[in-house]
Amino acid sequence: MSVVKIPTVLRPQVGGNKEVELAGATVGALVDALTTEYPSLKSQLLTDEGGLNRFVNVYVNGQDVRYLDGLATPVGERDEVRLLPAMAGGSADGRG
Amino acid sequence: MPRTYADLLKEARAQIREVTPQDVSALAPGSATVIDVREASEWEQGHLPGAVHISKSYVEQQVEAAAPDRDAEVILYCAGGVRSLFAAQTLEQLGYTNVASMSGGFQAWKSAGLPWEAPVILSAEQKQRYSRHLLIPEVGAAGQTRLLESKALFIGAGGLGSPAALYLAAAGVGTIGIVDFDVVDLSNLQRQILHTNDRVGERKVESAKKTINALNPDVNVITHEEMLVADNVDRIISGYDVIIDGTDTFETRYLLNDAAVAKNIPVVHASVFRFEGQLTTFIPYEGPCYRCLYPTPPPPELAPGCSVAGVLGVVPGIMGMLQANEALKVLLGIGETLAGRLLLFDALDSTFTELKLRRDPECPVCSTEAVAARAEGRPLPIPSFAAAASAGEPFVLGGPA
Secondary structure (H helix, E strand, O other): OEEEEOOHHHHHHHOOOOEEEEOOOEHHHHHHHHHHHOHHHHHHHEOOOOOEOOOEEEEEOOEEHHHOOHHHOEOOOOOEEEEEEOOOOOOOOOOO | OOOOHHHHHHHHHHHOEEEOHHHHHHOOOOOOEEEEOOOHHHHOOOEOOOOEEOOHHHHHHHHHHHOOOOOOOEEEEOOOOOHHHHHHHHHHHOOOOOEEEEOOHHHHHHHOOOOOEOOOOOOHHHHHHOHHHHOOOOOHHHHHHHHHOOEEEEEOOOOOHHHHHHHHHHHOOOEEEEEOOOEOOHHHOOOOOOOOHHHOOOEHHHHHHHHHHHHOOOOEEEEEOOOOOOOOHHHHHOOOOEEEEOOOOHHHHHHHHHHHHHHOOOEEEEEEEEOEEEEEEEOOOOOOOHHHHOOOOOOHHHOOOHHHHOEOOHHHHHHHHHHHHHHHHHHHOOOOOOOOEEEEEEOOOOEEEEEEOOOOOOOOOOOHHHHHHHHOOOOOOEOOHHHHHHOOOOEOOOOOO
């Protein structure tokens, strides 16, 4: 099982959890497992073609998977996987 | 038999290698550390370009910081070439193996018609105000002068901009520009500490200017009471040395990114959400830009702003102060910025996490191809905001750089 860190904005869709333990040998397998368990995440993480949306970055041990092997990037038991969508808030209330 | 001054000078001359001003002038830049050992009042009248100042009375205490390698060449000079001989003896006692004294000193240098420069002189009040900076070798009078001559632009005088602007003003950043067209609202005061209760309803740029000048009258505050849009972004950001991004709309952020990359201005970026913050410094062509990090904006439901989602007031405070720290390093040219690194802060856990960022070799804004295309006046097409959302026709933001 690997730990997937869930960003605050997506936590309501995974029962409020900060992290989720999932089985999968690659990033793609973990994303599959995640969206199978929490189907509402699918449209936010993946494109219609099944690739990762460009506004969500996935990091394995702090490295962006776009520069590793993308969804095929292998994930070990102790690896930390982090989903990180772009964050809006500059705290200027949208008018700064 | 006590020795006389003449004896000591003769000994020093015999012991220390001397070089002429012409020799020093012919050195490749950076090949030797040149130290001016005169008094501060003499240094302020003018000195060799690139020299560092250590008064002779502080040589023992300060030389190791200025010249850490004892086998590298160190050249000392004073006004006439005597004090530097004695200071050079001290360096040899400290184990420096390649020390020379410039014969004839600064007078001979000037007589030879060689270039010299006069530092901007800090007033007595400035010396007191910035005394804690002046004590730090990495800042010192040269760094403080650099800050006073620097220009920082804040996009937004809000939750991030408030602490960042206060600290940069306190640090003596000489020009602070603020872009904001909003007015102070009561709901801002939970975190936007530039503003005060009696200024609710006042224009934010004016409120910010009052607070900054009350803290430090050295700072020239330039107010830009307008929304950053494609038509004005180039004009507004021109001439600034660093930009502190406190926007919370993606449209403004991409607009700023593209213009700042084209003008080669570093942007210190932060964003906050409830208990979390993200921070990085975009240094054009050295590290990734915002488009490398996130090529397209998320749909609104995935990235609500603070006015929708809320934020713990201290989170923009912490992230804004880290932005000020990044800006100071950029302006002073010291330390390691967060270029190529994304720092995440979680206020609930009190943890920082660092992620590695890379330049996207296909970035439409900062890739080699994009730079070449801009130079030829045909910038690469960038998907517009609406286009990104609806997958419609791409259009080009702004004109040629």
